[in-house]
Amino acid sequence: PSRPGRIMSTQKRAVQTFGKKKTAIAVAYVTDGKGMIRVNGRPLKLVQPEVLQFKLWEPILLLGKDAFSTIDIRVRVKGGGSVAQVYAIRQAIAKALLAWVQKYVDEATKNQIRETLIAYDRTLLVADPRRCEPKKFGGRGARSRFQKSYR
Numbered sequence: 735p736s737r738p739g740r741i742m743s744t745q746k747r748a749v750q751t752f753g754k755k756k757t758a759i760a761v762a763y764v765t766d767g768k769g770m771i772r773v774n775g776r777p778l779k780l781v782q783p784e785v786l787q788f789k790l791w792e793p794i795l796l797l798g799k800d801a802f803s804t805i806d807i808r809v810r811v812k813g814g815g816s817v818a819q820v821y822a823i824r825q826a827i828a829k830a831l832l833a834w835v836q837k838y839v840d841e842a843t844k845n846q847i848r849e850t851l852i853a854y855d856r857t858l859l860v861a862d863p864r865r866c867e868p869k870k871f872g873g874r875g876a877r878s879r880f881q882k883s884y885r
Contacts, residue, residue: 749833753825754861758814760822762830767806769799773823774811786820793828796854797847805834821857828858 749764760773771778771794778790794802809826811819828851836844851858867876874880 747838749830749837751826751829751833753822753827753829755821755825756814756818756862756865758811758818758822760809760811760819760826762826763808763810764830764834765806765808766804769803770806771802771809771827772807773809775808781820781823783816783820786817789820790824790827792824792855793831793851793858796850797831801831801847805831807831821862825858825861832859 747766751762751764753760753762773781779787781787781790807827807830809823811823811826813819814822832844832847832851835847848859869876872879
């Protein structure tokens with residue numbers, strides 16, 4: 735129900751997407767803004783481990799900073815290890831921009847961005863389906879068996 739005297743066009747423009755890697759899940763929330771990207775409330779350059787900083791910046795460097803200059807992205811990430819979280823974050827950021835462009839810009843630009851991202855690395859848009867195989871009896875892990883002895 736809208737309040738009287740209020741204009742409906744003040745609807746907030748927003749898009750929500752997610753990225754996954756193993757058991758890590760990152761949810762990206764995009765709104766109009768001025769280029770701020772935060773992960774769990776902290777700037778992108780403070781995300782650990784520092785060795786994988788470049789992986790986080792890949793979607794931004796590929797598409798240019800101007801693609802992100804008019805939007806704010808807030809990412810919430812949980813689960814998995816630190817490396818899996820980094821991969822989940824970068825996927826969430828790439829998918830978030832793509833969803834934003836599709837919803838509020840145009841289809842041609844979206845396809846162009848999609849081609850650029852997929853040509854560089856498919857995991858930026860498509861989740862990696864590999865999961866840990868469960869352990870079975872008769873051995874220490876999923877495939878290894880206990881040593882067999884005859885006497």
